[in-house]
Amino acid sequence: MAASASEPTHDVIVIGGGPVGENAAQYAIQGSDRTAALVEAELVGGECSYWACMPSKALLVPAAVRSLAQHMPGLGEQAPLDVDAVLARRDAFTSGWDDAGQVAWAEGVGIEVVRGRARLAGERTVVVGDRTLVARHAVVLATGSVPAEPPIDGLADALPWGSRDATAMHEVPGSILVVGGGVVACEAATWLAALGAHVTLAARGGLLARLEPEAAAAVEQGLRDAGVDVRLHADVQRVRREAPAATGTGHVHGGAVTTTIDGVDVTTDEILVATGRRPATGDLGLETVGLDAVAVDGRQRVAGVDGWLYAAGDVAGRWQLTHMGKHEARIAGEVIGRIADGGHAHDVVGVDEDPLTQVVFTDPEVAAVGITQAEAEDAGIRVERVAIDLAVAGTSLARDDAGGTVIAIVDADRDVLVGVTLVGHGVAELLHAATVAVAARVPIPRLWHAVPAYPTASEIWLRVVEDLRRQRRAD
Template identity: 50%
Template sequence: MEREVDVVVIGGGPVGENVADRARAAGLEVVLVEHELLGGECTNWACVPSKTLLRSSAVLRAAKRVPGAAEAITGELDVAAVLRRRDYWVSDWKDDGDVEWLAGIGAELERGHGRLDGPHRVIVERPDGTELTLVARHAVAVAPGSDPVVPPIDGLADSRPWTSRDATSVKHVPERLAIIGGGVVAVEMATAYAGLGADVTVLARSGLLGAMEPFAGEAVARGLEGLGASVRLGVEPVKVERNDADEVVVTLGDGSTVTADEVLVATGRKPRTEALGIDTVGLEPGAWLDVDDTMLVQGLPDGEGAGWLYAVGDVNHRALLTHQGKYQARATGDVIAARALGRPVDAAPWGAHVATADHSAVPNVVFSEPECASVGLTARAAERAGRSVRVADVDLGAVSGAGILADGYEGHARLVVDTELGTVVGATFVGQDVAELVQAATIAIVGEVSVDRLWHAVPAFPTVSEVWLRLLEALGRPSAVDVKTVETEEPAETEETAA
């Protein structure tokens, strides 16, 4: 079977859904191809279930930090109730709601594995064994996402290791969990499982959260240890095996061992392009896809044509975050429609049809203990990019709003300011409930708001946002105070950057 449509989208996660939504809103005929659950990784196995697993124990810890509320706590965390709430938020791994939504916008769903078969062509291998060939008049957008990397450690693949999907869809919490890795997935799952009562051991080759400011990973290491987890840094797993008692034994480079009931591998991601058919258009299977700021795939060989293939979300390796992928998807759906309908394309920086923020204003929140939130450049990254920077550091615990929020509040905040531009280019916040602070910093960076103007953005008292005033005081007005350039170190390679 073969049919023509305006746009084919491969991948029905939030990214693919947003491409379909924007293209369909412009009146284009859209077919979305998905072989698993609509909603994709984020809805079913990543963001949504992981955050629900984390939330209950975080609330309990927060209540214990407030006298009066602490005395009202008379029981322990109900793990079964946490898992039931997780099941509710993933709709028991059914996608009926997403199917209904897709039909509601007038897009069509094709269940099956989609792969390219030359320019403009997509073959859908349906569950019943039949095949459908879709020919896109205007565009094919691929948004297949990414998969976890399982490193070639002796015996690891045969030891039935958990990946992130296993960790977020668990039906029973193991007594002991070993985690290989030091990135976001590793620390969030360590936080979640320690909160659920497991004996957690984190095995990281270098520090934690290596892509963030160093103080973030240091705070999380202390926080995990405060939850009873063991954090072992600078260690290298060299062998993993399951013994006769069905325990997992991890042997480290120094000869020591860690024994657990399960081992979670959290050492980075790889693109789902191995079976995507990109070799039929001259691209390398298994590779990340290079795109321009409108998400058009670059590097197509001569004769394959241009302007029809888009790669959106994780697969382009610009920012492996759902919110950033959805941002790319909105621009992509709009630019596909503009090009198809002969409308003007706004591809200038910060234009309607580009994802400019991918380069300088990517917000990220790690729901660890404590939370870590950042956007833009770290001081180290800014200096490596050749920028002249000034840095302001503030103890969040000294902010009145934070002290009222929780007794003994501990946290840290940093602004990175470009001295030539006089604007914020990076911000990092570490502490309880700092996730909500990052949007203000994102707006300041995207809007290129001068530090002088920020003095007039008055934070309400007594809120944690008062940290903005303290950060500006630490910087001083550029015309009045000379703040030293920060001394930075080269970043250590982490499990995620290595992958």
Template identity: 50%
Template sequence: MSTTEYDVIVIGAGPVGENVADRTRAGGLSTLIIEAELVGGDCSYWACVPSKVLLRGASALRAAGRVDGVDAGTLDVAATLRRRDSFVSEWSDDGQVEWLRGAGIDLVRGHATIAGERRVAVDGTVYTARQAVVVATGSAALMPDIPGLADVQPWQSRDATSVKDVPARLVIVGGGVVGVEMATAFAGLGSRVTLLARTGLLGPMEPFAGELVAAGLKELGVDVRTGVSASGFERVDGVVTVQLGDAGSVEAEQVLVATGRVPRTTDLGLDSIGLNGGDWLTTDDTLRVDGFDWLYATGDVNHRALLTHQGKYQARAAGDVIVARAAAGEVQNAPWGRHVATADHEAVPQVVFSDPEVASVGLTERAARDAGYDIRVVDYDLGSVSGAGIHADGFTGRARMVVDEKRRVLLGVTFVGPDVSELLQAATVAVVGEVPLERLWHAVPAFPTINEVWLRLLETYGR
């Protein structure tokens, strides 16, 4: 028996929307999820998963090559692309749809538009939400307005991660996470890559992170050009010429634009409830959109932290608070409560899968000073830790912790080096848990592991 009335309607069936729906359905609320593309969203098919698969093969080869006595071998590009295809299920969402069905979540395919309070229209059918409508539509790549750019049919991130034929030469416009990771990936796949960045790389992170990553990219053969901007594009006989103003030009078979993100709200019908299409949706910490008691926004679309894992964190809080409010139960909305996404503000973990990797959580030195904290910054040469030298010959890296001097707790931690992503969760626990430095001395790192850097940072702080 079909119905058009549900307790909760979720717009967007990516990982974030799926998590909201899972929590509300598990809490006893009837839930409908609406998706215009593939169930599983960008992360599963065009972002997190395929990009990391494309990076992994060359990364493993380089890691082997850094241990004397190991024959690193070669990369099979065709096999790498086949492995990517398997991880995205050949771009079929059958498995994800089966999961929704098993969880008791109804699915409607099509483009959703908000048609008024608690009302969502799909292909002429209007669905009504008794409790909440949740927008989890994510973000899309920004296409800058540069002369000739649209005419050369540039790649966006989706095109790069679903590539079938690796271009001989690739120009990447943008020095953020996507630009850096795709430069690393395509250099590993055999492309001659030129990376254009108006400023340094990885701007919001600690400056040394971008510097070390730039050096790593150059070792991979990437032509890293900072302080330059693309001013025009032209394609002739399959070759794109990118004009760089007074800095000349560069040629390639393909161009990838990685200059930022925009919210997927343009054609969502927000004007029907007094909001502007194309805007980010601002929320409180329970993920409820400002000015509404029935509308929620989770994931990229709220611009709190454009990371899948952080969106899923928000989704858990939003799903649970919708259930609590529906039952007129207790809402735990104090900082770090069950129903709030407190970590979005000053405790967001992130990994850049470059070579070297960058792993960070919390505030950078600049962000902490701008927020008014009295801080002390402690740096340590990660390569001088015994475990690092065993891990890779010539290990190069750096660690930094930003300390709140008043409370003597960590505000932020950044690691740069091979495989430092595996160090991040300990740092995240320390930041989120506000573990006093005096107590961190008792968290003894095993020897000889790279984690011994924690002891070295504490010793440096104590001097």
């Protein structure tokens, strides 16, 4: 590939202005006189700020608070959620889909925001409309991902809802079919049911296939308890809609939808497709730098390119979680900055062994870090497994239905935790203790000396270690 003949316009160019791109640009230039351009075709702040993490959590929290109140004597009868108030609070957290605040932040830390759709056009060269940008040091791909719509007869013609419609909805459908069994499908089914929709969920397999089976079973039961008609291992065969209409994001897209599932017709007001996402590399110009796909090493450098191209977040293909993408972006930015200052990429610790953390904000919640028992065994690890009830004094005091499960996966040869899954109400806030233990490879004998305060939910960590010690004595 030929080097660009143009003079550099910026030290670093980041394609994609979501949280991943923001972090990559910030870390690449902070503490220096380097310059960065952040190119965004939609809203600076990206999917997370406007159509994913922030609005989805804003929709889920009121339902969680009501659930807590319903299981706390003395708080009285709980009224249905006020839909208008819930949506108004969601709007506040998305800044009304206005990115002025995000742009001001970027400009405040020295990042130039460039509006438009970017495309690679050769080595270190990016074209945005009629403007050509050239990077002195690096280009970072942070374009995220796009929904992957399954090839179901009639689905595209029915103009189904995608995840953006569900998080940015302006009206709650009376009834809705959710197609999918992953995190987005389960969370959307949770808030839609809480806001009064009659929800049917159809998953081709089971729910949350990458988590421990107990977690998936608890989420399934929680959805059923909330009135969701859960259909697993379902074959969605055909979709037909009366008068489909492009009414805009978050509005019902026409008349009634009839979906054939396992040979039986189900009619709903709307259909939501949440069957996964794929890296957003379409029309990105990869061919101009000799690539047909994006693959990265542990320091986010794109394979097949001579040291100037990086990728982070969903487009890098490793994880599809904002916090993990931001972690990759921070590493990419630090590597770029270190090299620009005359150092080496290996001066920065890569992500190769960093544990995955994730939370599913259903009712009950699921929080997990590291690997499952099945993944550990597939990796040849000699596993010790602890599974205990979540109910300790702290959780029991917090609410009357404090049931749940903690599953700990131990590498018996190294005597360290390699995976933890927590299932129960509010377990998301317990996850980071597990993350520290897994990431730092804290030896189990040392973990026993991490004394939890009483009476708090953190007492579960003492119970996990005690149970493991009992198992070992019994053996």
